[in-house]
Amino acid sequence: VKSYDAKKLKSSLRESSAEIVLFGAGDVGKLAHLALSRCDVRVSCFCDGRADKLGTAYCGIPVRHPDVLHSTSRDAIVFVCNNYLTSVVSQLEQLGFVNIHHCGPLLAESDFSEGDAGMSLNEIKRKIVWHQEECRKVENSSTDALVLKYVDVVVTEACSMKCIDCANLMQYYSAPKHVNLELLMSTLERLMGCVDRLCEARVLGGEPFMYKSLHHVVEWLTFHESIEKVILYTNATIVPQGKTLSSLKHPKVIVDITNYGSLSRKMESMVDILRSQGIAFLTKIPSWTDSGRIRYRERSEEDLIATFNNCCVNDVLTLLHGRLYRCPFSANGTNLQAIPYDPADVVDLTDPQKDGADLRREVMDLYSVDKAPLTACSYCNGRDYSTPRVEAGRQTKLPLPVLPYSQ
Ligand code: SF4
Ligand code: SF4
Numbered sequence: 001v002k003s004y005d006a007k008k009l010k011s012s013l014r015e016s017s018a019e020i021v022l023f024g025a026g027d028v029g030k031l032a033h034l035a036l037s038r039c040d041v042r043v044s045c046f047c048d049g050r051a052d053k054l055g056t057a058y059c060g061i062p063v064r065h066p067d068v069l070h071s072t073s074r075d076a077i078v079f080v081c082n083n084y085l086t087s088v089v090s091q092l093e094q095l096g097f098v099n100i101h102h103c104g105p106l107l108a109e110s111d112f113s114e115g116d117a118g119m120s121l122n123e124i125k126r127k128i129v130w131h132q133e134e135c136r137k138v139e140n141s142s143t144d145a146l147v148l149k150y151v152d153v154v155v156t157e158a159c160s161m162k163c164i165d166c167a168n169l170m171q172y173y174s175a176p177k178h179v180n181l182e183l184l185m186s187t188l189e190r191l192m193g194c195v196d197r198l199c200e201a202r203v204l205g206g207e208p209f210m211y212k213s214l215h216h217v218v219e220w221l222t223f224h225e226s227i228e229k230v231i232l233y234t235n236a237t238i239v240p241q242g243k244t245l246s247s248l249k250h251p252k253v254i255v256d257i258t259n260y261g262s263l264s265r266k267m268e269s270m271v272d273i274l275r276s277q278g279i280a281f282l283t284k285i286p287s288w289t290d291s292g293r294i295r296y297r298e299r300s301e302e303d304l305i306a307t308f309n310n311c312c313v314n315d316v317l318t319l320l321h322g323r324l325y326r327c328p329f330s331a332n333g334t335n336l337q338a339i340p341y342d343p344a345d346v347v348d349l350t351d352p353q354k355d356g357a358d359l360r361r362e363v364m365d366l367y368s369v370d371k372a373p374l375t376a377c378s379y380c381n382g383r384d385y386s387t388p389r390v391e392a393g394r395q396t397k398l399p400l401p402v403l404p405y406s407q
Contacts, residue, residue, distance in 0.1 A: 001089050001100050003139065006109035010039045018075045018099070019044040024082030025058040027119065027127050032081050032103045033059045034117055035110035050385040069095055079103055083134040086369055087309040104135040122254055122282050133199050138369060146364055150200040152318040152328055153188070155179050155217060159206035160237040161263060164396040165292035167383065169332035170206055172294065174399040179321060181213045185220060187322045187349040192224055194360035202231045209238040215247035222250040231256050236264035239273055248279045255281040260393040286392035291383045294338045296405070299378060308373035310384035317367060322350040326366055330376035338402045342375035
């Protein structure tokens with residue numbers, strides 16, 4: 001899969017009689033379909049293994065199971081429209097497909113400002129950047145640059161809600177702590193000292209607006225020239241005010257609000273204040289997979305690799321209490337001492353023995369496309385298209401018990 005000239009590709013597709021398949025019936029697929037149909041390129045079908053998508057039509061096009069590819073002509077042109085690029089491309093290559101494209105240049109060349117994609121422009125831009133960065137990461141996996149798509153910067157273990165299926169495992173914290181500000185700033189400094197570019201610093205908890213020193217963190221992140229966007233994830237239960245609110249008035253900031261209906265009790269006032277202050281935000285209705293339980297699962301090596309490779313958060317680096325982890329589940333599960341500490345899955349940014357070069361090498365290894373499955377993956381249900389859905393936002397009164405991992 002190589003980069004391509006979108007204009008040339010679209011004109012050759014118009015003249016081609018080959019079938020065009022979009023692999024991934026999600027937001028990237030929707031944008032790719034829009035970009036192609038605007039220039040009269042006819043798509044045959046979407047391909048997607050999610051049970052809720054099968055047998056349906058998406059953007060007016062049938063959604064078929066990936067098994068259909070076995071009987072599809074190998075001349076077909078397949079666009080990978082999700083961010084599981086490595087595993088989907090290898091699956092397609094094994095089947096003998098040769099015309100495989102990602103959507104990076106196609107989306108970059110298209111104008112989505114008309115509002116016909118059913119998403120806000122902020123949302124569209126983020127989806128495109130995520131996909132492009134995934135493509136770039138796969139294409140340039142052998143270069144020396146250290147460019148990270150996202151880092152979750154956890155500021156607190158506390159949340160104003162206690163969702164029983166929280167994929168970040170907040171339901172297990174019985175005595176949640178805030179992150180020490182000094183430690184957070186010094187480890188952010190060390191991390192960004194060895195990273196060339198970070199597309200999104202995502203500030204979250206728990207609920208980040210419970211963290212009194214939040215403005216210091218946001219100001220530091222927005223000031224850092226190698227950080228492109230700063231996203232705050234909130235459940236709309238606490239309206240930011242004072243210095244926190246002021247820190248959000250920055251062109252790099254987007255507030256990402258999950259709308260839990262009546263549980264997001266400050267939704268209206270939060271939207272009003274952000275709008276009145278000119279702060280960019282987006283709202284979304286949550287759709288969850290069953291990924292919020294820590295339990296050892298006996299998996300073969302092959303299953304473990306598939307669980308890791310197909311996971312939608314398998315490269316969401318997470319900074320928690322001075323350590324950098326490969327994903328939020330690994331971070332919180334290790335922090336809760338519910339899964340074993342595995343030094344191969346963690347970069348300890350507090351270690352005074354390590355200099356900048358050591359840390360850079362370790363972060364590169366942690367983020368590598370060739371990273372082996374995490375120890376945490378054996379304790380996790382996984383987060384891919386086949387993971388069953390659960391109702392989002394169900395609350396628990398009491399924290400769930402944490403079992404020591406030997407049990
Ligand atoms: S999913 Fe629920 S418990 Fe977890 S951080 Fe969000 S609001 Fe808090
Ligand atoms: S532990 Fe593995 S499967 Fe679970 S969220 Fe992390 S990367 Fe994904």
